[in-house]
Amino acid sequence: MLQVRDLGVAFGAVQPLAGVSFGIDKGETLGIVGESGSGKSLTAMSVMGLLPLIGGRITDGSMQFDGQDLTRLAEKDYRKLRGGRIGLITQNPMTSLDPLQKIGPQVDAVAVLHLGMTGAQARARTVEILGTLRIPEPALICDRYPHQMSGGMKQRIVIAMALAADPDLLIADEPTTALDVTVQAQIIRLLDDLVKQRNLALILITHDMSVVAQTCDKVVVMYAGRAIEQGPVGAIFDAPQHPYTQALIGCIPRGLADGDRIEGIPGTVPTVMNYPKGCPFHPRCDRAQPTCETVEPVLTPRGDGAVACHFPGAAP
């Protein structure tokens, strides 16, 4: 469905993303996981063709979506895809909705634009979708304004907008970060159901490894703008190959069963301005060798997945 190869993105002289590759098919959930500054949101924006909006451009690589290379797509064709066959759910539901417009018209607009429906048809569709998302009294909700809704409700409405044009691919950028834990569980379950019922492809971007474990089939781990490991979710958690992935899993607070104390990774996540030379993780890595300081590792297949490391494998 979507195959990204060697994606590189630049803003002026700065290269925040490089060598990012992953693929996703219908009915699959792909998790892109990383900490702040890892480039995961930037990846989502690149797929959506929104880079020019923020002053960026694609420098290398390709993004094959159903036969078309998105990197070569003209803006007017992109507009047909965006909100249509590719839907985006953004991080902050508080700011994704127009505060001055009622909810009904905002969701209707998607069907009108992308499916050519009339106002009445679009409204019927809106009510139906809101119902499937378990929003109570959808017909009444259409007449309300965003500020009258809670955070969880708003996020469901944003999801409704993403679904209204019957997309094949959904990109959810940290859809639950701003929500309470119990609401997050509901939204995650909702997304799970959607993927199953509609055979969607879902790219879930998050910093939370537990969410990934719960809901993803495949995982891409990003660090400093590079995909440093990827693979099926079971392999990533059972046998992580990259020292960063291993350390990241080790940072998750666990119950008493472990007995070990979590350590954290020494140092700090590098900012775009000072990505280290060679492997971006080497200053914080406990098995770094001189090669790691100069030669940047490339994402190479290993087992069921791929890893970008000179010395991959289980921790010594």
Next chain:
Amino acid sequence: MTNLLEVRDLSKRFSSGGGPFRRARSMQAVNGVSFDLPRGRVIGVVGESGCGKSTLARLILRLIEPSSGTVQFNGADLLAKTASQMRALRADMQMVFQDPYSAIDPRYTVARAVAEPFGIQGRTPKGSMADEVAGLLDMVGLDPGLAGSFPHQISGGQKQRVGIARALALRPALLVLDEPTASLDVSVQAQIISLLQQLRDDLDLTYLFISHDLSLVKYFCDEILVMYLGRVVEALPDTSAPARHPYTRTLMDSTFEPDPKLRRTITPLEGEVPSPFNLPPGCAFADRCPQATTLCRTQTPTLDPRGGHPVACHHPI
């Protein structure tokens, strides 16, 4: 083991004033909270937004005046203290704040921020101030060379360490931690948590740990208080205790395991947290609870200290 903290029936009501055109509204942010915090223990307070946990932290430190209830700190009744007595007592009970980005005066260097408690409380360190500051920075894992830096020059994790150093400068007995890692990356969070554990051992501290992250609280704390809309609905005596309150069970079910083999089935929980201004009568959780009865909707359950595992529910699990 003596209790460092004894809280009884602590409550706080906030009202937004009325006027000729607007009716006054009030909400009970914290409602009848009671618990003991023994010396050397770590108690976690967990709940979602609006549950009152942050307000509770501030009530205990008397940064907000309680509407009713008592707080005994080291045997002394905090609410009976005068303003200047409170100021002196504060040296013994400190707080680490949620937002490291605004917790330090942007115009103060790290050294000045960490040294400030001494000046305020009128104490002098044993050696020189510079040595004391260096020692404190070292204690929280910071390079003493950062003493001359400004907050905007250091990272979030480093800022939080400065906040911890400042809080511990006068060796308090109690440290209240209000979501200390909520705005930090996972890898940095782990560093800070590890630091806090080590400091607790080294300095014999007692912690009150506020968080929305149940897995973090389970990892870090000895006992757990679960709050919902201003009330403590359950007090877990240890972290492996099973949930007895339906809300706690929901919270646990919503907290995912970092292991794909342990995926949860998420049962749909309808509704959202009701507005604290318009609380329905009876149990606040009733309209979302899968096992609510008419009793639940009419009578508010109280915390029943049954066999060391108190729960506020008419039909505990």
Next chain:
Amino acid sequence: MTTRTMAARSFDAFARMSVGRAFGSTVGKIAGGFIVLLVLTAIFAPWIAPFDYAAQNLANGNTPPAWPHLLGTDEFGRDVLSRVIYGARTSLSVSGTAIAISMTVGMTLGAAAGNFGGFFERAVMTVVDLTWSFPDILIALIFVAIIGPGLTSTTFAIAIAYLAQFTRLTRAQIVRLKRETFIEATINLGAKPAHILLRHLMPNAIAPVIVVGMLAIGDGIVLEATLGFFGLGAQPPTPSWGAMMSSGTAQLFLSPWVIIFPGIVVAVTVIAVNLFGDELIRALDIRDRLRGA
């Protein structure tokens, strides 16, 4: 190292950083340079001005710019250049003094209002807002009526005209800062209210106030010129740009240089002050804080 030296050092570094950065841009350099030039001119006026500003030479009246009177002479034969140079003194000293008084009183009232709140705050703000509702000229006229025309009236008029602005801005800063986490942290350390006000609230509040003060000096110069235009400001023979422009109107077609040159200087001064103020705002990165007033 005592807290005091640490405090002095950090303030020093901060001030140097901000003003230094303001001079960093091209605009900052040109505008700032002009302001420095103006201040130096005002200070060294007696040495720079080629003629005595009051020296009349009726036979030589209304001569166009030519050597030795580079900017010409006015109707009394006085050298326009010298009068413009000395006019700088008048403008800057009046405006500067007035704004300094206004800022000091305004900051004190605003800080007290913001810090203590309640009835006191409302009382202070009501009184201060009343002063804001009067047009500057009216205030000046009131003073002139009481004290008589001259620099003292002008100074007080300007001071009162801007008092509200400084009070409101300072109060808004204090109110905003009180909600910051580090203030709560300082209270939690057991600090007394005076410590919080003087060591944390005020130092963080003054930056926008100083910048507004700078811009107000520019406005004050215009106000002084306006009053002088109506003959309410500096009295003859004290040169004032406004007064010069006023007397120049009568001779507009005969000797336009009498009105043009002071006019240009006023305009350029105000532009320079505003531009430099903008650079300072950008350097201190406080654009968002100025919306409090």
